[in-house]
Amino acid sequence: MLPATPTKRRKAAPADEQGGLRMTRQRQEVYETLLAHRDHPTATDVFLRVKDRLPNISLATVYNCLEVLVEHQLVRQVNFEREPSRFCPNLEQHGHFHDRGTGTILDVKFKKGVKLSDVLDLPPGAVVQDIEINLRGLLRTT
Amino acid sequence: MLPATPTKRRKAAPADEQGGLRMTRQRQEVYETLLAHRDHPTATDVFLRVKDRLPNISLATVYNCLEVLVEHQLVRQVNFEREPSRFCPNLEQHGHFHDRGTGTILDVKFKKGVKLSDVLDLPPGAVVQDIEINLRGLLRTT
DNA sequence: GAAAAAATTTAGAATAATTCTTGCTATCGG
DNA sequence: CCGATAGCAAGAATTATTCTAAATTTTTTC
Numbered sequence: 514m515l516p517a518t519p520t521k522r523r524k525a526a527p528a529d530e531q532g533g534l535r536m537t538r539q540r541q542e543v544y545e546t547l548l549a550h551r552d553h554p555t556a557t558d559v560f561l562r563v564k565d566r567l568p569n570i571s572l573a574t575v576y577n578c579l580e581v582l583v584e585h586q587l588v589r590q591v592n593f594e595r596e597p598s599r600f601c602p603n604l605e606q607h608g609h610f611h612d613r614g615t616g617t618i619l620d621v622k623f624k625k626g627v628k629l630s631d632v633l634d635l636p637p638g639a640v641v642q643d644i645e646i647n648l649r650g651l652l653r654t655t
Numbered sequence: 656m657l658p659a660t661p662t663k664r665r666k667a668a669p670a671d672e673q674g675g676l677r678m679t680r681q682r683q684e685v686y687e688t689l690l691a692h693r694d695h696p697t698a699t700d701v702f703l704r705v706k707d708r709l710p711n712i713s714l715a716t717v718y719n720c721l722e723v724l725v726e727h728q729l730v731r732q733v734n735f736e737r738e739p740s741r742f743c744p745n746l747e748q749h750g751h752f753h754d755r756g757t758g759t760i761l762d763v764k765f766k767k768g769v770k771l772s773d774v775l776d777l778p779p780g781a782v783v784q785d786i787e788i789n790l791r792g793l794l795r796t797t
Numbered sequence: 798g799a800a801a802a803a804a805t806t807t808a809g810a811a812t813a814a815t816t817c818t819t820g821c822t823a824t825c826g827g
Numbered sequence: 828c829c830g831a832t833a834g835c836a837a838g839a840a841t842t843a844t845t846c847t848a849a850a851t852t853t854t855t856t857c
Contacts, residue, residue, distance in 0.1 A: 535853085537805070556843080571807045576844070594734055595815080597843060610781055622776040632774055633788070634764040638795040639752055645791075646775070650784040677824090679834065698814080713836045718815065737844080739814060 534585040542567050543578040544587060544602070553591060553599040553609070553618040591618070593647055608646030621648065676727040684708050685720040686729060686744070695733060695741040695751070695760040733760070735789055750788030763790065 534540070546562045547554070554562070560575040579600055582588040591599045593611050599618065601609075608621040629641060676682070688704045689696070696704070702717040721742055724730040733741045735753050741760065743751075750763040771783060 535804080537852090539806070569807080571809095573808075573845085574806055577806075590736075592734065592736055594732075595737075595740065595843095598737065608775060610778055610783075612781075613784070619778050619781075621778065624774055624776060627774050629790075632766055632769050633750060633790075634766060635790075636752055636761045636763065636794065638797055639754075639761075639790070640793045640795055641752070641790045642755070642792040643790065645787075645789040647787040647789075648771075648775075648777075648781070648783045648785065649787075651782045652778065653780040653782055655780055677833075679823090681835075711836075713838095715816085715837075716835055719834080737814095 534581065534587070539563075539567060539570055539574050540578045540581065542570070543575060544582055547582075547588060547600055547602040551602065553601050555597040555599055557597070559600065591647075592645075593618070593649075606644065608648065610648045610650065612652040613649060614651050617652070621646070676723065676729070681705075681709060681712055681716050682720045682723065684712070685717060686724055689724075689730060689742055689744040693744065695743050697739040697741055699739070701742065733789075734787075735760070735791075748786065750790065752790045752792065754794040755791060756793050759794070763788070 536544075542563045543559055546559055550562070556575055556579055557572070559579065560570070560572045563570055563575060579588065579590070583590050583600075586604065587602065589601045589603065591601050591609055593599070593609070601620070603620055606623055608623070610619045610621050611617075612619070629635065629644065635641070678686075684705045685701055688701055692704070698717055698721055699714070701721065702712070702714045705712055705717060721730065721732070725732050725742075728746070729744065731743045731745065733743050733751055735741070735751070743762070745762055748765055750765070752761045752763050753759075754761070771777065771786065777783065
């Protein structure tokens with residue numbers, strides 16, 4: 514049944530839209546691929562994985578999907594040095610550890626109750642919107 | 656097996672070499688440019704500045720010089736997102752704050768006595784060799 | 798429900814920072 | 828001075844990413 518009295522309504526979000534993001538098939542597959550293997554894949558990695566389920570998807574679409582997922586804060590983009598960006602569906606505030614031995618990237622949680630200003634001498638007047646902490650080193654395999 | 660008589664002896668460091676780095680004119684000018692304006696220039700910025708003193712220098716040489724300075728730890732390479740790398744002669748451990756308003760990048764000192772392990776839940780066995788902390792936000796100009 | 802409008806996808810071209818290649822020059826140790 | 832090594836310059840090559848234009852799908856409007 515249609516609503517009785519809509520004269521002019523603001524563009525309603527379609528049923529499959531969540532938080533302003535239209536969850537198309539491609540976006541869904543890209544997102545689910547990230548959730549399935551949380552190994553911080555590059556766009557090309559994601560492309561190759563998604564292709565199994567959507568053989569016609571293009572790399573440009575994967576880039577588009579990743580971009581829109583990042584914009585809508587479902588995914589974080591992780592940059593190490595000048596390497597290709599990697600993508601991560603872990604939304605908690607966290608950093609990354611890059612093992613030079615194997616190339617593995619691990620999430621690093623922040624300890625509870627630690628404030629940035631306890632650790633860093635922030636410039637006066639700085640309003641921090643985004644934090645990125647990247648560690649590099651070796652994983653001693655004991 | 657090992658030859659009884661050493662056929663090659665260790666290369667002696669030339670007089671103008673410091674810490675294994677031969678300080679050529681180009682490297683010197685690149686380095687001094689970084690010291691003179693500590694505003695985190697890109698390679699192209701450095702190129703344009705050095706050109707005033709060495710009109711024949713090439714961009715490739717600036718890249719080479721920066722690379723070798725970074726390798727020899729006289730300079731740090733700073734990466735924000737996927738933007739061009741920037742270069743910084745501040746050798747103390749520090750992070751960076753990127754002001755979205757003006758594009759300015761400021762050094763952010765670590766508070767004394769803070770250990771990484773106080774703040775982060777490092778993966779077991781992780782030996783951290785390098786830390787990169789990048790903040791993004793706005794500078795409230797009061 | 799059909800037509801119009803809007804959003805998304807695709808494939809390939811374009812972009813831009815960086816790296817590589819090649820031939821030349823300078824410097825080093827002997 | 829000589830041969831060897833390192834560094835430089837110019838331009839070509841590389842490569843992750845973005846852009847463009849056309850096609851397709853979805854949503855809105857009538």
